[in-house]
Amino acid sequence: MASLYHLLPTLLAITSLTIASSPIQKRLNTTVGITPAMGFNNYNAGLPPSAETALNAADALISLGLKAVGYEYVNIDDGWSTMSRDGEGNLVPDPEKWPDGIEAVASEIHEMGLKFGLYGDSGTETCAGYPGSQGHEEQDAKLLASWGVDYWKYDNCATPSGDSQPRYETMRDALLATDHDILYSLCQWGQDEVWTWGAEVGHSWRVGGDITNDWESAASIAASNAGIASYAGPGGFNDFDMLEVGNGALTAAEERAHFGLWAISKSPLLIGADLATIGNASVEILSNKEIVAINQDSLGLAATTFQPPGAPEPSTDSLYPYWVGELSDGYVVGLVAVDAAESLSVEFADIEAIGAGTFAWTELYTGESGTGTGVSADLEVHDMAIFKVTAA
Numbered sequence: 001m002a003s004l005y006h007l008l009p010t011l012l013a014i015t016s017l018t019i020a021s022s023p024i025q026k027r028l029n030t031t032v033g034i035t036p037a038m039g040f041n042n043y044n045a046g047l048p049p050s051a052e053t054a055l056n057a058a059d060a061l062i063s064l065g066l067k068a069v070g071y072e073y074v075n076i077d078d079g080w081s082t083m084s085r086d087g088e089g090n091l092v093p094d095p096e097k098w099p100d101g102i103e104a105v106a107s108e109i110h111e112m113g114l115k116f117g118l119y120g121d122s123g124t125e126t127c128a129g130y131p132g133s134q135g136h137e138e139q140d141a142k143l144l145a146s147w148g149v150d151y152w153k154y155d156n157c158a159t160p161s162g163d164s165q166p167r168y169e170t171m172r173d174a175l176l177a178t179d180h181d182i183l184y185s186l187c188q189w190g191q192d193e194v195w196t197w198g199a200e201v202g203h204s205w206r207v208g209g210d211i212t213n214d215w216e217s218a219a220s221i222a223a224s225n226a227g228i229a230s231y232a233g234p235g236g237f238n239d240f241d242m243l244e245v246g247n248g249a250l251t252a253a254e255e256r257a258h259f260g261l262w263a264i265s266k267s268p269l270l271i272g273a274d275l276a277t278i279g280n281a282s283v284e285i286l287s288n289k290e291i292v293a294i295n296q297d298s299l300g301l302a303a304t305t306f307q308p309p310g311a312p313e314p315s316t317d318s319l320y321p322y323w324v325g326e327l328s329d330g331y332v333v334g335l336v337a338v339d340a341a342e343s344l345s346v347e348f349a350d351i352e353a354i355g356a357g358t359f360a361w362t363e364l365y366t367g368e369s370g371t372g373t374g375v376s377a378d379l380e381v382h383d384m385a386i387f388k389v390t391a392a
């Protein structure tokens with residue numbers, strides 16, 4: 001099924017290329033999720049959904065300097081509860097995984113200056129077979145709020161057929177009715193053109209199936225969603241899925257491009273690696289302050305592809321080398337060596353969003369900077385250069 005879900009956004013993105021300029025009408029009236037969420041999630045690394053995992057990750061976010069860069073949420077995915085609700089219908093933290101319960105862990109994490117997130121499902125069961133929230137939305141939202149849960153990822157397994165939007169709205173209303181601001185992360189794999197209504201329902205929405213730990217997966221997620229970039233805006237973002245940076249399969253160049261494409265596309269940046277064993281080179285990529293600042297820019301606009309003269313037509317089927325996005329204080333230009341090591345260059349005059357002129361630029365991975373009418377980069381295969389472009 002995962003591969004089918006994966007195709008959907010590609011097909012829909014092609015149709016949405018023509019309508020993508022429609023303005024986003026409404027955003028949730030909350031104080032959270034204004035910029036893309038940043039933090040950690042245990043799922044990609046296969047770490048157990050336990051107190052130990054959460055507290056270790058919180059410690060590591062601090063000791064590795066990642067909290068200082070903006071990584072804030074410690075999120076625990078599927079499998080944290082017991083297999084059935086209690087006599088009153090409440091979800092129960094698995095006592096083996098949470099010996100002191102959830103509230104104690106959430107408050108310890110709050111004391112560290114971080115936030116705590118959990119996972120649930122809009123159907124009768126989560127994808128791993130734990131209880132889902134269908135029919136218990138209000139009760140579950142109240143329980144989460146009482147524990148101090150700050151982030152709720154809401155999945156789409158074991159659901160009735162038909163439109164997913166009403167299910168996601170039921171939980172939105174339940175969360176909004178609590179006295180705690182909870183970031184609401186929709187995870188229905190890009191179905192029902194979620195990007196067209198996601199901002200009215202949650203703070204981010206997954207645009208496709210699960211990422212896998214390889215370059216092809218990261219490249220295809222970025223490629224297939226270039227057409228829906230315009231649906232991102234303050235308080236609501238396309239979620240490309242949790243990062244695979246630091247999980248051992250990608251080259252350093254691929255990690256730079258994966259992280260860079262997520263960042264400029266305004267995807268949430270949720271680290272999916274085991275922070276106890278992650279390599280320094282990966283931490284360095286994740287902690288690139290200037291690239292994080294592009295992701296967190298107050299304008300909230302996502303970069304998308306542009307076609308310089310002589311370049312092939314952009315396609316959502318395969319990763320495109322040329323990317324541009326508007327920032328509150330300039331532009332971001334991304335260049336990706338898609339198939340081979342190559343030298344790429346563009347003139348600002350050929351980028352409609354920028355236009356002819358002399359600008360100052362800095363390449364954010366190398367720190368190189370200059371002033372001129374364009375930018376260029378010598379890249380190894382699958383590497384990415386990210387230029388911040390500002391008035392000269």
Ligand code: GAL
Pocket residue numbers: 043077078119126127128155156157187209210
């Ligand atoms: C999937 C979801 C993944 C992960 C998994 C847990 O549906 O897309 O991100 O949460 O369920 O079972």
